[in-house]
Amino acid sequence: xxxxxxxxxxxxxxxxxxxxxxxxxxxxxxxxxxxxxxxxxxxxxxxxxxxxxxxxxxxxxxxxxxxxxxxxxxxxxxxxxxxxxxxxxxxxxxxxxxxxxxxxxxxxxxxxxxxxxxxxxxxxxxxxxxxxxxxxxxxxxxxxxxxxxxxxxxxxxxxxxxxxxxxxxxxxxxxxxxxxxxxx
Numbered sequence: 001x002x003x004x005x006x007x008x009x010x011x012x013x014x015x016x017x018x019x020x021x022x023x024x025x026x027x028x029x030x031x032x033x034x035x036x037x038x039x040x041x042x043x044x045x046x047x048x049x050x051x052x053x054x055x056x057x058x059x060x061x062x063x064x065x066x067x068x069x070x071x072x073x074x075x076x077x078x079x080x081x082x083x084x085x086x087x088x089x090x091x092x093x094x095x096x097x098x099x100x101x102x103x104x105x106x107x108x109x110x111x112x113x114x115x116x117x118x119x120x121x122x123x124x125x126x127x128x129x130x131x132x133x134x135x136x137x138x139x140x141x142x143x144x145x146x147x148x149x150x151x152x153x154x155x156x157x158x159x160x161x162x163x164x165x166x167x168x169x170x171x172x173x174x175x176x177x178x179x180x181x182x183x184x
Contacts, residue, residue: 004028005035007067007082012041015092020078021069029065029099033134037065043088047107049134052127054109056135058087061105064097107135109145125178129153133182144170152179 008023009016016022027037034050047056065082083091084101109128128145129152131137140146140158147167150158159167168176 005033005037007037007039007065009039010041013039013043013089015043015089017080017092017094020080024069025067025080026069027065027067027099029063029101039082039089043090045084045087045089046110047135049131051134052131053124054127054131056107056131056137057110058105058107060103061087061101062103063101064099066096066099104136106138107131108137109140122174122177122181125175126182129178129182144172144175147171148175148179152182 004026005028006023007025007027009025011022029037036048036050038046038048040046044057045061047058048054049056062085063083065084067078067080067082068076069078070076079094079096081093081095081097081099082089083093087105109131125148129149132149133153137149140149146158146160147162147170149155151164151167151171162170171179
């Protein structure tokens with residue numbers, strides 16, 4: 001099932017034309033699972049998957065996101081194109097352009113949740129594994145999270161030479177529980 005993605009802008013984002021709403025935008029860009037994009041004050045494009053509370057960022061997302069706001073009756077009130085380059089919105093244009101990312105962006109977890117801590121419960125770790133499966137996350141700030149995802153998704157490329165037996169020993173009990181339950 002596909003669902004249109006939403007997008008909103010930080011109030012400090014300066015490229016949005018005057019008088020335009022900050023939220024309520026819709027886009028067909030991305031995976032179409034009802035995800036939410038957020039444009040930060042500095043233009044950074046952030047992805048918030050609909051299936052979790054995770055925050056994902058990309059340093060290589062590039063392309064055009066066509067945006068629209070409707071009046072609730074299916075009529076479009078505004079239409080804009082947002083040009084994205086290397087993970088940042090660099091230009092807003094009122095002209096409709098060919099939509100989509102030039103290539104599939106590499107997403108990574110926001111640093112605020114990347115460090116393993118006692119606060120990472122099993123549900124949060126399961127959400128990380130599912131996001132890695134859905135968005136093929138490649139960049140990890142934590143060796144433990146990288147190894148957890150590698151073992152959960154059977155991705156030997158993420159082990160980066162670490163023997164699987166050693167990888168299992170580096171994980172916390174919560175990470176092991178997340179690996180054994182993420183597909184439910």
